[in-house]
Each structure stands twice: as structure tokens, then as C-alpha cells.
Amino acid sequence: MSAQSIEDLFVEGLQEMYYTEQQLTDALEDLESSSSSEDAKNAFSEHREETQRHVERLEEVFDSIGHEAEAHEDPVVDAMIRQHEEFVDGDPDAEALDRYNMLAAQKSEHYEIASYGTLTSLAEKLGHDDAADTLESILREEEQALDEVAELTEQFDQQTVEASQ
Template sequence: MCANNLDELFRDGLKQTYYTEQQLVDALEEMERQSSEEAIQTAFSEHRSETQEHIDRIETVFEMMDEQPEAKTDNAVKGLIEDHEKFLTHDPDQHVLDRYNIAAGQKSEHYEIAAYGNLIPIAARLGMDDAADLLEQNLREEQDALDELSGIGEAFDYGQVPSG
């Protein structure tokens, strides 16, 4: 779909973000299971819970617009997931898999931060201040998750990953 106005652009972006969050709930659970380090497992587990809350908030935004929640495939997210699946077919060493998963988590957080960072001002411009506030909560949690993963990644690279 090609958006012809800000309302359509917002709705389309919201649908893609809804898709993203739904896909990442499953991906985070898989990466948690794959990780050998407790700190990595905990980070993915906690963010999976937050991601479910993000889905709930997005569903609330759809309700505010008197629409049923609808997901629209986001090819960037689909590509990240496909890359992860392809990586796994090479049966990587556990240490390499842990580091790959940290990087994959960071990539998805950056992407989500960009998505929310674009949706929020559009919602505000459309006079949807309550929706913008809900999306802002998601954005802050994505930024916190990125910060946590970045810290874990740095510690991991120096062999100093904390145990939870």
C-alpha cells in the first residue's frame, strides 16, 4: 500500500509494528532457549514479557481508532528472522550463537526504536495524544532493552557476562 496522507501512513506503520512485535515474541523465546548464559536468557525473557505488553498497547491504539488490530508483514523483520534461521542451519558453536543472538537482539531493537520514533510524532500530529503516549512507553522500553543488550554484548566480548 502506498500511503497518501499521514493517517494512512500512521495506520500502515502501526500494522507493521504490530507484526514486528508479534514476530519478536516468538523470536525472543527461541533466543532465550538457545542462549547458554543466564544474563542473556534473562534479558530475552524479560523483554519477551515487555514485548507482549507492547502488543497489548498497540491493540489499545487500534481500539482508540475503532479498528480491529491487524498485522501487516514487515519485510525487514521477516528478513532478520530468516537470517537467524539460516545462521542456525550452520550449527554454530555455542559461544558464537550467543554473540549472534545478542547482535540480532540489538538489530531488532534499533529497528523498533526507529519505527516508534516515527509513529509517535505522526500520532501527535494527528491529534492522537493518548496513542502517542502509549507508543512512547513502548519506545522507552525498547531503548532500555537495547541498552541492556549493548551492555551484555560488551561484557560478553570481554568474557565478563554477569550471571543474571
């Protein structure tokens, strides 16, 4: 980051989240196709649709603050995606892959929650009220997605225990 002001920090953060949401749209498709659990497939598909809407809403945020929507590479999301690809390349069994997919989803949700929390706060500080409202809404959706992945993981654990008995 080369931010010189709070406004620069805010715009660069938006650019990184714009990139992140675009990358996660593709990553969620990979998670869906590599999962053996139908519940997981459905959850990843639904979250992919929500993520695509986040891309569109971030474009609205850029517009509301007078900046062109521009993606700025985020090495954190690139590392998470690369880590998942490396795991898949190791040819894990279906149960291990399902578990890892849920872990990857939880990691990305935590990252998005932290990022949107910061961006919402910066938008409020800068007086970008419409942007703050939109970012707060996205933040709540990410928190809900994390809750859903955690619940899915719990169900998966229960099914795994039941299957082994």
C-alpha cells in the first residue's frame, strides 16, 4: 500500500476488496465443484451468488465516492487461493477435502469481516455515509456467511461421527 492519507487508505482498501471479491467468486466455484457434500455444494453456490452481488455493490461504493472501480491485487487472498490449490493437488480423500474446503471458507470469511469492518469505519470517518451503509450491509452478510459455514462444519462433524459408529 502506498496510502498517504485516510482517504487513500480507504480507496486502496476498497480496491483490494474489489479484487478479493472477484477472486473469491472463482474460488467459490472451485470449492463447490471439489466438495462431495451436497450441503457444502449448495452453500458454496449460494455464497458465490452473494459474492458476485458484493462485486456489484463495491462498484456502487466506488461510484458514490467519485472513484472508478479498480481492482488492486491482494496478496492475502492470492495466498489463500494458492494454499487451497496446493492442498487439492495433493489428491486428498473426499472427507479431508470437504473439511479443508470448509476451513478455507472460514478463513476467507474472517478476512472479509476484518476488511469490511475497517472499511466501514473509514467510510464513516470520511463522511461517506452511503458507502458506509453499503459496506456495513456487506459486513453483516459476511458475518452471516461465516455463521452458515460454521454450522455446516458442525453438521459435517456430526455426520462424520455418526458414520464412524
